[in-house]
Amino acid sequence: MSTLAITNRPEFEVETYKRSPGYNRIQQVARYMVLPSFAMGLMGLLAGLTLGIVGGVHIHDGTYTAGNIERLHQLAQGFTIGGLAFVLAGISFAIARILGVFRKGGGDVQQAAGRTIQILKRPLTAWAFLGLMMMGMMVVLAAAALHVIWGLDVNTHATAGYLTLSAKRFTALAGVERLGIGMYLTGIAFGLASILHVLRFQAKRLRELPSEAAVA
């Protein structure tokens, strides 16, 4: 399944193969990670919502100290943002899985037709997709982890000064996590643009197949 040549075509850079190359390594990982990411995301979101409701109930009852409320506030946000990070990862993995289906399916069809197998080289948009997704994931998960760590750090009888520090930490992390989510979403836009590019290539390649000579 080795690469025969790398051809520079006018609009599409392709690799040619003897046999259908199937999924690449990243796409293989993505295929197995979509549903676990989805499940972990939903669990994080549910945990965050539950902690938020517990905090609200205790504020209403007046049974918790300000320290306890602040701790729950930080923890709820940490779990919710962690959940969002996993759900967004699920979207990114699902896009990579679709790109894998195009790669494998496109190769299989060309092989079945007995023609030279041309597979589109990874376009720039796909590299940007990977980079933005990884940066977004690291930033959002780091913010979620810090929410949890700093939340557990808040003492039941925390002083007013410490509560102000915690509020500042919360505000700073809110900025960080929104930046990370912005990167994630932009990465998803680049991933979808890669699918658009592949669709255009396949529409062209399919029309070339009948007029091409069959290979042995």
Add this chain to the structure above:
Amino acid sequence: MSTSSLAERSYQLVGRPSVSADWRSRSRYHTAGLVVAVIGLMAVMAASIAAFASVKHLGSHQGTLAWSLGLNFLGFNIIKLGIGVTLMGIIIRLWMRVDSVKVALVDLKASAEGEQVRTSGELDTPYGRAEISEQAPGPLWIHKLAEYMWTPLLVMGPMVVAAGLVLSIVQANQTVGSADFQHLGAVAQGSSILGEALMLSGISFILGTILSSLRRGGGEVQESAGVPVQTLKVPYTVWAFVGLMAVGLMGAIATFVLLVITTGSGNYASWSAWLPQASLFSLGTLLAGIVLALYSIGDVLGFQFSRIRDIITIGR
């Protein structure tokens, strides 16, 4: 099926291109979608920098935090608009690919030999259960709903988020801690969340439209090749996607209403402890639905590739 544009028959911004459309041309939606998304990311970055700058003097910079939150949500919405534009391009290119497959199969299809093939009933495939018919299946009610709904939602979402930004700017000019400041803050936050939810619902409906195009296009290709039409039955992931989308959108609407009606009440502190989490939960649920929609699209595409391969190798 007629090649008349789907856009003419529904309220979609884009639909099936004519058969004479140039499949070689570059997609305008590719570039436009990316440019819009990058502009959105820059807005998010500007808002995040403003939020960082306010941290040191948190008490006196509440106004900055208010408008930066509104700007942040607007930035997210612009990125999602870019995603929506790219998905519109995908709808168009999927139909061009259908036309290409039809043209290619005329020459590539093998001549069928052997026993008679079934033209009705169901069969198991590696991608799920499929139905067999002689003709391409029509759209399901859920596909029609998706085709009619995505455009209005994609238009309403940015309008509601922009209203949220305006309210947050008005809030920033109020006295910090006053009742007006608190009330405007709640309405601005609720509007931003609602706008995001509308936008994500619009994106979900575009994905539903893509699934609809795949179903019809796949059937059309098989019918034109003169083979029995095999169509995947609606998988459980699609029903879960619809359920999550409904829960997410209703949750966002409920959160908006609760934020608005509880802001003047004596219990606002307890409500505000969990309503932000509830709003993020609603958005997360919508995003989770999108994961399943994309997963389903991957399955349908895999099935269609295997079907094309069968037509080429065994002719049925």
